[in-house]
Amino acid sequence: MSDTAANLRAQFPLLAAAPELHYLDSAATAQIHRAALDAVVSHETTRRANVMRGTYRLAEAADLAYEQARQSAARFLNAGSAGEIVFTPGATASLNLVAHAFGSTLKAGDRVLVSVAEHHSNFVPWQMLRDRCGIELAPIPVGADGRLDLTRLSELMGDRCRLVAVTQCSNVTGAWTDVATIVAAARKVGAKVLLDGAQAVQHGPQDVRAMDIDFYAFSGHKCFGPGGVGVLWGRAEALARMPPFLGGGGMIAEVTPEASTWAAPPQRFEAGTPPIAQAIGLAAALDWMMTLDWTAIREREDALCQQLIEGLARIPGLRLLGPQHAHHCEARAPIVSFDIPDLHPHDICQVLDAQNLALRGGHHCAQPLLAALGAEACTRASIALYNGEADIEALLAGLDRARRELA
Amino acid sequence: MNSGDSLYQDAIKQFAQAAHGHGTLENATGEAKLNNPLCGDRVRMQVALDAGRIAAIAHETKGCLLCRAAASLLGARAAGMDSAAVEAVSDELDAMLKGAAPAPAAWPELAMFVPARAHASRHRCVLLPFRALIDALKAASPEVRRDAPRGAGDTANTTG
Secondary structure (H helix, E strand, O other), X not given: OOOOHHHHHOOOHHHHHOOOOEEOXXXXXXXXXXXXXXXXXXXXXXXXXXOXXXXXXXXXXXXXXXXXXXXXXXXXXXXXXXXXXEEEOOXXXXXXXXXXXXXXXXXXXOEEEEEOOOOHHHOHHHHHHHHHHOOEEEEEOEOOOOOEOOOOHHHHHOOOEEEEEEEOEOOOOOEEOOHHHHHHHHHHXXXXXXXXXXXXXXXXXXXXXXXXXXXXXXXXXXXXXXXXXXXXXXXXXXXXXXXXXXXXXXXXXXXXXXXXXXXXXXXXXXXXXXXXXXXXXXXXXXXXXXXXXXXXXXXXXXXXXXXXXXXXXXXXXXXXXXXXXOOOOOOEOOEEEEEOOOOOHHHHHHHHHOOOEEOEEXXXXXXXXXXXOOOOOEEEEEOOOOOOHHHHXXXXXXXXXXXXXXX | OOOOOOOOOHHHHHHHHHOOOEOOOOOOOEXXXXXXXXXXXXXXXXXXXXXXXXXXXXEEEEOOHHHHHHHHHHHHHOOOOEXXXXXXXXXXXXXXXXXXXXXXOOXXXXXXXXXXXXXXXXXXXXXXXXXXXXXXXXHHOOOOOOOOOOOOOOEEEEEO
């Protein structure tokens, strides 16, 4: 079966069952692929047991499936080994894990750089660390087009920067981050680099070694897998130097009444029963993604993005947030946010919903970015591989109706 | 999936556009600011009390049509009410939105929000100005209990 949007759409049970639905909110949650759903059901009905605990055959089958899921995630990221993959409840948990575990190795006066463009999940944990430990937190500003302004990067880093934690791709503007420039600057001062890949992963497999970063976080529900599972990838040597975040079963080497010692990564960071079936479902989604022709998919996503941006440009007064004329591989992922004067995003999305268009309106958990762009809220359309021209045409027609209905 | 409702009735648009009570009070005795973290709607509500009743009311509302219409309705109707009366109307409105009651008899205009019943995520938009007014009244009447529950998720600060 070729990777046309229609063929891809048919592989998503919810979309296949709702042909009238124009789902344009994949930046919030992508739809789950049939293979991921089937993998979850198969595991829960044939191999359900706890992992790393039992010696019976069922438990060993669960162990094997869970560790194979780790290998799939490692291949998806081109990680050095599966041992660098930590399963978490989601990207937010992955980011909080680093903020606590890596953060506990920092001293007052050490500096962490984030950016104004971060989702709150990669902003608030660092503010909390600052308030706990006295680190300095410096935000990288954004330019008028929402892209990170790296002109003062070295100055912001100073000589005590220990970590740069930034988004790979904005969940509001779709703007890609210039990762290479950040990594080069970070290496000069010995700082590590964490990428929040939550928005990037649904647009294709990643290569953490080629990017030469130290940590990478993403969620399963953003890349056609189940909810409740995410990944933290960390370089083996970086993970090895970090203490655990959560304590509990599975993460220890030995517990005595007096003290505990820790298991090696990744188990050190997987206290308690992990999201086993979800990890296996995520692996099925990632395995499926790795079979696709991403060059063709990105070209189609780019074309839809351009179709949308050109259509939006015909709406009087509409303000497009983020890069104005850009292609996927250069400046913008297919995430398009906009503001129409005198029309509130909530009202726009309400009218669109009545036309079977699912979009998000609000601040998108990125209030610092919206403030920097001079907006309180915006409407966001996010395009994924199962979207087609009909979705964009429906959205543009829907916006015409919203403008008439809300005027 | 297609709600097909008529949520954006003329009455809502007219109240929102009229923006009754929009502005600030120089002699405010109580003030509250409430945000809806979901969408960033913001209401700053001010009151001046006379013998425990609202002598003047003003608000600055940045939000959707539903939020602005509700704030405008308060700006037009709330003068003369005391805290208990406002809370009673707010409770009746909440029940109406949940489908458990008709529009409050004393405030028939609130029937314009009946179509919002089908959209639970929008109930807070309608209720936010009422909750801000209740908080502003509490700020103006320090003897009134200040720990009454607020709408889940709304964030606030008050000055009296």
